[in-house]
Every structure is written in structure tokens, then in C-alpha cells.
Amino acid sequence: MNRMIRMSLILFSIFIIAGCGEASQEKVTKDLEETLTELESYQTQATMDMFTGETTQNYQIDLAYQADNYYRVFMHNQEDEEGSQIILKNDEGVFVLTPALNKSFRFQSDWPSNASQPYLYHSLVSDVLNDEQAEFAVIDDYYVFTTETNYQQNQALPTQEVYFDQKTLTPYLVKIYDPDHNVVVEVTFEPFELGAEFEADYFEVDANLTSSLLSLPVSSMEEQANQADFSIRYPSVTLASELVDTSEFDLEDGRRVVLTYEGENDFTIVQEVKTTEMAAFRQPEWSMGSPAHIGANVGAMTDHSLSWSENGIDYYLASDSLTDDEMIQVAQSIAIEIEK
Known part of the structure; x- marks a missing residue:
């Protein structure tokens, strides 16, 4: 009897x-x-690596969140410090700031809840919760979920793997795959500081734009303001359309180039550089669109257009026939294409 009791206890303990x-x-x-x-x-x-063709683009991201629904995302690339951008969300709306160009846009948008964001904790968890077919595994010290993504403006990235630390449940690694299961984007996080405290104006536009402007070297600001000449950049993705016209215009404060493509999908690309000196501070411009990622650059997407800035040049892509996804493809191919 005692032996049976001992066996039962052992089996219960194992269970x-x-x-x-x-x-x-x-x-x-x-x-x-x-x-x-x-x-x-x-x-x-976080460190975000984007594998585009034979090149790898590397971006550093500083992330901050405060309840309820306050975000600050500072994205910068050491090879293009002047192109650093800040995404802010506060009670006044969603803002995209490019301090080196003294540009700021305000969106009436439900970002970041309207689509997947590979660098935001809330977005990654939402992707897990919203995918009834999500796969789950335990690998080393991490819980790993394989889920569908919700990139409304880029359907070429359908799946992702998200690694959560078992102890803190915070993200450690995100791998985003193309349809052929090649890793296109990889985001690696440093340990999270939970319960962080911020200054009262940490998520305000004025504080972020002016402090960032003042921290830039004067030489960098002057270089951005005096780029009178620039090389025309052409997209490597044209979606069965061909360049039929190139028009160049001298402006009072810069230069503009208009590229016209015709074929299965007609579209126009405008490239413009300004040479006027920047004012100390300008109020944010209203944008009717939504924030959209062109690589790691953040632009404005409307029903028929996409605008963004890179390396001191303003870009504008317009088309009545391209989808949002196709406009992103064309724009990203400009971002990595060298002079033709």
C-alpha cells in the first residue's frame, strides 16, 4: 500500500x-x-537592418512610449545623419519631423494601430493577438511567434517571426520575410527600460524640433541649405513603364526635375532641392495622407501620391494607376538607385 502511495506521488510530481x-x-x-x-x-x-538586393541599410531607432498612446520614434542612419527623422504621437495628432531640413508634417491618422510596425511593442503583440493561425515555439530563452503582418502599403512582406524574452515578455528580435521566405527586415532590440520617466515636453513637437535643430553642426545645416546641384536619381523599378520625358527647372530658391513615365502604369516623379537658408522654426504643415515608410524614411501617402525627403532632396511621386504598394516599390528603388 505504501509503495502504491509513493508511486502515485511520484507520478503526480512528474505531471x-x-x-x-x-x-x-x-x-x-x-x-x-x-x-x-x-x-x-x-x-x-533598436537596430533595424534592411536587406535590399546586394546592399544592407542599417538604422538606429530610439523608442519611447507613455500611456495613453504617446510615442516618440527617432530613426537615424550614421551615413545620413541629416536625414534623421522623428515620429511623434501626442494629443494633437501624429507628426513626422525632419530636423535637418526643418520640415514637419502633421497627420490626422490612427498610426500606429492602422498597420504593422516592426519596431513597436504594441504593434507586435497586436499582430500575435490578431492572427488566429499564429505558430508558436520555445527557442532557448525566447517565446517565438510566426504571424501574418498587416503592412497595408507593402504586401511584399507577408510574414514575420517575433522573439519575446521569456522573463520580461518584451521583444528581442523580429524577422520579416518576403513571399520566398527570405529575410528582408531584421530588428534587434536592446533591453527595455520599463516604467521609464520622461520630461514634461518629451513628446511635444516644439521641444523635439528645436532641440534637434540646435544640436546639428552649423556646417551640416549650411550644407543642406546650399545644395544647388544634385544628380538626378532614377527608379530601378518602373513596373513595365518607360521614361519618356525629363524636364528641368531653375527655381528662385533651388532646382526641380520632373521625370515622366508611361506604359502599363503612368507615373511622374518630381525631385527638388531648395537653397534658401532655413528659418529657426516653422509650424508643421498639414498632410491629408498617412505616414508611410519608404525604407526607413517616413513620407506621406495619399490616394494617388507619395512624398518624402532624403539627403536634402524632396521627392514627390504621383500616379492615378499605381497602388500604394506599387508606389512604395518605385520609391524604394529610387532610394537605393545610384545616378543613371
């Missing part, structure tokens, strides 16, 4: 140990949802 040691997808998903619901604030840094 308990096995049950505790194996995390279930349902349990982890529920814990992720609860963690996000209780989250007051965080601050972290």
Missing part, C-alpha cells in the same frame, strides 16, 4: 513538473495581452 515546464501558446498570448494592458511606459533602442 506537475511537466505542466509547469511547458509554456502553452494560449498562456503566453494571454500574458502578453495582460502585460501590454498594464504597461505605463518604456524606453529602448
